[in-house]
Amino acid sequence: MRKVATMLLCGAALFAADIKVGELKQHIELGYLGSSGNSDSQTLSAVYSNDYQWSEMTDMHFKADAYYGEKEGDKTDERYRAYGIVNHHYSPKWYSYVEAGFLRNPFEGYEQQYNGGLGMGYLFIDDKTQLFKVRGGYQYRWANFTDGSDDDFHYLKLGANYNYYFSETSTLESELNFLEDLESADDFETVFRIGVKVLMVENLSLRVGFEVKYDNTPALNDDGSEKDTTDTTTTVGIVYDF
Incomplete structure (x- = not known):
């Protein structure tokens, strides 16, 4: 039996230039997900x-975001993520x-x-027509691994966002995000995400997305x-904005 896990949390975004002070906008997406790498299955997200x-x-x-998949009675996918950011403009x-941020992904080796x-x-x-920004800073990570060990890390983080508005x-x-361990040059990680969103009717859109993560020193x-x-993930989902 295939299950779907959902998470409802709150926050906001830098890209939302049309949001007025004190205004809240929300986004829900449900769809199909295919993955390869440490897991290989089809699930719902x-x-x-x-x-x-x-x-x-x-x-x-x-x-x-969250997804959970089973194939022939065996769990094939499980990932739960939450991320929050506060931006202040000078x-x-x-x-x-x-x-x-928080992540649980046993298939990548992380209990928490x-x-x-x-x-x-x-x-x-x-x-x-376009948005392009870059950022850089420090990131601390504590990880509890599925093999019972745990460790903490200190990273230099670099990132960039690019949006193009066709219409x-x-x-x-x-x-694109890049993490470099400040204590070990061999420990680095990159994550690239890209997606296209097309409005179908008022408040309802179709979104196709792709994510690839490379970890040079995996769990x-x-x-x-x-x-x-x-690890790669591909999503096709229906989006409701309100």
Whole structure:
């Protein structure tokens, strides 16, 4: 029996330039997910996020997603993520951020993973057709692994976002993040996400997304061998914005 796990959490987003102070916008996405790498299956996925503008200079974003899959009675996928960020703008270009996140993914070797960080960002382009920004800072991670061990890490984090607005109803969104362990040059991680969202009717859209994660020093299996370095996910979902 295939199950779907959903998570409903709250927050807000930097990209939501049309949100007024004190306004809340929410996003729900349900759809199909295919994965390869440390897991290989077809499941259903659920995403919830919302956007809130605290003031003219400060905004927030919080997003949670989850999926759970079974194949022939065996669990094939399980991942729960939550991520929140607060951005404060000092000028039309410069801003600072504070972020926190949680991950549970036994198939990648994590019983629990907690992240927290802060840094600075710069907005190069933000108009009716494009958005491009970069950021950099420090990230702390504590991880409890499925083999019973735990450890903490100190990272340099670099990231970039690029959005292209084909029209008022069609958008391409992409994000790239890079983590470099400050204590071990061999320990680095990259995550790339890209998606296209097309409005079908009022408040209802179709979204196709792709994510690839590369971990140069992945967690270990129970027998001591390393898990796969690369994991990919592909999603096709229906989005409701309100």
